[in-house]
Amino acid sequence: MSVLADVAVSGQIGRRAQWLSLLRWVVLTLIGLAILLGNELMGTLLPTGPIWGVLAGVLLYNALLWGLTERLARRGVSNQTLAGLLRAQIIADLLALTLLLHFSGGMENPFSLYYLLLIVIGSILLTRRDSYLFALIASVLWAGLLLAEATGIVPHYNLAGFRLPMRHQEWNHLIAEIVVLTSAAFFVSYLSSTLIQRLRRNERELYETNLACELRAEELAELNARLQEVDHSRIMFMRLVTHELRAPVAAIQSYLRLILEGYVPAERIEEIVAKAEQRANDQLALISDLLDLAHLRDNVHENQIEPCDAASVLEDVLDLMQARIEDRRLEKHVHVEPGLAPACAPAEHVKQIWTNLISNAIKYTPDGGEIRVTLSGCGNMLRGIVEDTGIGIAPEDQKRIFEQFFRTERAKSASRQGTGLGLSIVQGLVERYGGEIRVESVVGQGATFYFTLPTISNEHCVLSMSSERAS
Amino acid sequence: MAKILIVDDDPDFCEATRVVLESAGYQVVTAPDGEAGLRGVVDEKPDLVILDIIMETVLEGLHVSQEMANDPNKSHIPILMVTSIANTDYAALFPTDEYIHINGFVSKPISPANLLSRVATLLS
Missing domain, CATH: 3.30.565.10 (Histidine kinase-like ATPase, C-terminal domain)
Structure with a gap:
């Protein structure tokens, strides 16, 4: 990729990071509202303390990140560093989602589908390799959480009245959950990263085409200037030729007039005639050069x-x-x-x-x-x-x-x-x-x-x- | 007798003019370009300068006449401008809207009688 295209992309990383932060504010607000509403409607089912804690953590790092990437990009921080920062954010988001799922029913919570949304976001923001990395992390986190809850390593919080209490220990179901989410995660990362790569390639091609067009326009302007110069020198040449053709004739005519009107002493007449003849020869040489030049354009058989x-x-x-x-x-x-x-x-x-x-x-x-x-x-x-x-x-x-x-x-x-x-x-x-x-x-x-x-x-x-x- | 400086890059024109002027008894010196012409004005102290308009560069002669006009030591010397530009493309280049420091025009090819009468007038 050319250096110029790189610059364009680094501007994009700043914008993408800002978009991610904005998205995070919206999601945080929605989750907050959902918890408040849930508590209002169904009474306190869940340990709201830890959930608020997780949300506060996300809120904190989102506030710190707000506008940061764009500032760094302007300061000339390398694209690799900026991409690393974005990658860390998505991983933090995956962790936060896992914690939220854990405190709100684990396997019983259908919001586990939101892993897929984070993977799609990661594909849009970063490379295909990152996308697969996120799919892997999501799968490991989800499988880890389900197994830890099933085996009692961490406590399970049952969504009482919403799901049967022992569902998190039904092994067939548990394995199916893990397989479905893992395969879906990788499938989503493949699809979304393919799509986004194609878009980016098109964007880059468009950018490069634009750049080429600008260069072409410059070339044309230069060519045009050169043509004008050629035209100008042709006009100047015509003037010069006119002058050069007239001057010898005028000189010869002057000499002849001097002789005819008796201004030349008899002993110098021969000398003056010789000068006039020389001038006539020069004139012939110029005319024959001009003719040769014109003949060069004739077709040769x-x-x-x-x-x-x-x-x-x-x-x-x-x-x-x-x-x-x-x-x-x-x-x-x-x-x-x-x-x-x-x-x-x-x-x-x-x-x-x-x-x-x-x-x-x-x-x-x-x-x-x-x-x-x-x-x-x-x-x-x-x-x-x-x-x-x-x-x-x-x-x-x-x-x-x-x-x-x-x-x-x-x-x-x-x-x-x-x-x-x-x-x-x-x-x-x-x-x-x-x-x-x-x-x-x-x-x-x-x-x-x-x-x-x-x-x-x-x-x-x-x-x-x-x-x-x-x- | 008066001394006349001819500034022209065409040696044949210089020679023809010299023959005419010497036949009338004038002393003649020549210079092949504008720069040498300006030097000649200083060194030879001519009473009259005959100046060709077009030399190595177009309107070089005009430049010489302006240089002379700007120098109080030279501005008193009359200038007779010689031209072959009437009715050519060059006529369009000739500045008509500004004061030109010359005292008369003659055209190429030279008419000896006309040249001598113009010179005599300017020197009197």
């Missing part, structure tokens, strides 16, 4: 995939990047396992994956750093690793870098250029062909991107990349 040699694609990409790598005085290490099977992805897309990952490595690694590119086989998959000694990615950002338009603060301050789309595109491509991608990084020490792509022999292979970084 297996039979349309033309496999390619990932190693030679890598070679081409590295050739294209060579100038930038030299510019930044980066140390480049390339390791390609010979004889790899072709990748089950078109050359155009494999090229995009390599280009994006390697150009990120170059962009975010300080001058003089190191870049390591590895391509190897892993069962029916190819595994590419692009490692750098750059600025790195903080743990909280590592999941988000694959989100569209997300750029870390460090990336933004390291390089102004970047649409925040490159890694989304790479992830989309890798997953599209049945591969996986992930990153490991330590801020300030560098980042390592691992990806897999299926070879033509098989499309699905479990990644076992985690041990790589350590080596």
Whole structure:
């Protein structure tokens, strides 16, 4: 049972104990009235002194117990202790009933049936085991009393005029009394405890369901907040894209106007045109990123995939990047396992994956750093690793870098250029062909991107990349 | 001749503006973001600041103009705000209900003649 359910139950124990005490006041009052009425109607048949004594004892402990359990529960007393207190009360009640029966005719008194009521009450308040315990105690007390009275160990008080005086020594009847009460006691404890257990289980299930509903509601609220956040960032993104798309055009237009209107000295015209062209190239790169991203959603047909040699694609990409790598005085290490099977992805897309990952490595690694590119086989998959000694990615950002338009603060301050789309595109491509991608990084020490792509022999292979970084 | 500080994160815009202003004989310095712009105001003591509204963060330029307005050492320097936000989504973000400490607007792409006449007016 969960801790929360326990708390709920301990609140219940307090309420149940209070109910028991209340019940006891009612019974005491009724017995008191019955004795007074009996004496009035039939004269004094019984030793009223001891009976009043027993009632006074019950009255005393009931008064002491009034509200006690609830106070203890609030003070954080354990459920076990509270249950023990209740158990002791029921046993005291059984004893009191036995004494009352003894002083009011023993076997002759039909109120022996009240043992069963106490057992039912015990089942309601406590566990099934307690219920059987009460049945046992009741049986022993009743049998003990009848035998003690029959054998004269204790005196028998005859209900004169109500029962025949010698009935308490008729052995057949006596044994029948004991057997009936004992069997009835155990039967009642079985029935009532079964019933009460079922009720309690239902109650607990209801409680747990409620709890689960509350948790679910919290989850939904959280999800809703997240959706709103996504929506908000989408709007902000649209604004950003609009701005990013306008800015290069405005810059190019400004340059052209300067030349046309004669503000640029002749010797600088070539330089300014080159700047305008560079800007146009940047613009094209952004637009093609946006298009790639949109194309990722297109359906892919297996039979349309033309496999390619990932190693030679890598070679081409590295050739294209060579100038930038030299510019930044980066140390480049390339390791390609010979004889790899072709990748089950078109050359155009494999090229995009390599280009994006390697150009990120170059962009975010300080001058003089190191870049390591590895391509190897892993069962029916190819595994590419692009490692750098750059600025790195903080743990909280590592999941988000694959989100569209997300750029870390460090990336933004390291390089102004970047649409925040490159890694989304790479992830989309890798997953599209049945591969996986992930990153490991330590801020300030560098980042390592691992990806897999299926070879033509098989499309699905479990990644076992985690041990790589350590080596 | 007057010194003009251009604050814009777009290097091409800085360059184009510089060419126009230098053709008219002004001395030009540039800063790539709001923070560097505020430093430039102190270090370079320009006679005029040309400020882009949208830089790394939206409305960063507006923030710079407010900072300048709150500083008595800077509040006397006229500001020409450059914007490409007219008729875009950003226009909705632009605060219209409060006083903006700027002395004029020009829009991107720059019209050289217009830019020079606005600058000349503000400096006179």
